[in-house]
Amino acid sequence: MVEARYKIVFEGEPMPGVALETVKENLARLFKSDSRKIDSLFSGRSVALKRDLDEAEADKYLAALQRAGAMVRKEQDRSNSPLEAKDEPAPMMAPQTPAMIDSMRCPKCGHEQPRAAECQACGIIIDKYLARQAQLATEAAAAQASITSATAGSSPYAPTRAQVGEVLPEYGELKVLSTEGRIGRVRYLGWSMALILAFLPVGAVIAASFALSSTLASLLAIVACIVLAVVGVFIGVQRLHDIGWSGWLWLVNFVPFVGSVFALIMLVVPGTSGPNRYGPPPPPNSLAVKVLACLVLLAPIVIGILSAIAIPAYQDYVSRAQLTGETRYEQPADTAIAPQSDSASE
Known part of the structure; x- marks a missing residue:
């Protein structure tokens, strides 16, 4: 064999x-x-x-x-x-x-x-x-086959889904003292009201310093006005960024007549819903921001009510004061003339 x-x-x-x-x-x-x-x-x-x-x-x-x-x-x-x-x-x-x-x-x-x-x-x-x-x-071949079968029904002309560019966070970081970032309308109103409330005690200190020295009070007033203006520029620029506009447009506020309309536009125009060239959207508004924004909106109403009450009362007070003054200085017509004595007539 x-x-x-x-x-x-x-x-x-x-x-x-x-x-x-x-x-x-x-x-x-x-x-x-x-x-x-x-x-x-x-x-x-x-x-x-x-x-x-x-x-x-x-x-x-x-x-x-x-x-x-x-x-x-x-x-x-x-x-x-x-x-x-x-x-x-x-x-x-x-x-x-x-x-x-x-x-x-x-x-x-x-x-x-x-x-x-x-x-x-x-x-x-x-x-x-x-x-x-x-x-x-x-295992790698099986995973590749599952991916291929999952995408088999998609169009061969569909664009690629590869991630391009930097991954942005869901919300941007809040920075008051910066021209970077974005804030919405409610936060813009709230921060503006917070700035006004923070300036009230500073104004009281400046008023009290006039008793010591007018020069010192003037210097404090100049510094406070500069700080107030700078912080106002910061939050105004961030509000413009939220709309998608350049921060340089904040200078339009100095244009006569147009500036007042532009300030109203900054309060009315909503921001972009998603990320724009200035970053991701701002985080949701906190309760404190909403309360401060409500105070800004209610301030004209409260001032109007107080004015409607105070102005008529002040006018009534002025009218009564004028009547009292006229009565005090007016001499009566039927004033009796005192008789002269005999010694005086002699």
Whole structure:
């Protein structure tokens, strides 16, 4: 009975998880060949690397080549049979003896060593490492397939969804003493009212300082006015940024007649709903901001009511004061003339 003979077949594919260049280097070292001949093995066609082997030798070659990272298989060699002979390409090179194939290269770190189950340099278990790499490759292929199937129904002409530019936060940071950032209409009113309320005690201090020195009071008034104007510019510029306008437009407030209309526009025009070129939208208004804004809106009503009560009372007071003064200085017409004494007439 004729003993079965085997051959080792290679189709140019590496083991899962092994880099192609690593496989080429390992095969070049095993076969003691140059890179040009090794590259010809990766043409995609089947190549018999070794023929006419018994089963033990074939298993030995198969294990050595698989450890080198080449995906090879063992097949029964029928080329020597006169009934089943067929033309097959001869091996591209003559491999070395099994003793030479006993050397291997670690698929992880590339360390060359005698054939063993464990790498002497990095300490990995080679079979487990190759199995893990194959598992990772399978999972990556499955994930890519799921992504492809999920997007299969989308239009091929749809724009890419890659993120472009800097990721902006949901809300901008609030800075009172800055020209950067944005504030809405309610916060603009609230901060303006807070500025007025903060200026009231300062005004009281300035008024009290007049008793000490008029020069000191004047200096304090100038400093307070400058601070008030600067802070007003800051919050006005941020309000314009919320609308999407340049902060330089705040200077329109100094234009006669137009400035009063522009100030009303700053109170009425809403800001942009999302981010604009000046940053993300301002955060939601707090309760304190809403209360201060309500005070600004209620101030004209309260002043009007107080004026409607105070002005008629003041006019009545002035009228009564005038009547009292006229009565005091008016002399009566029927004033009696005192009689002269006899001594005076003599």
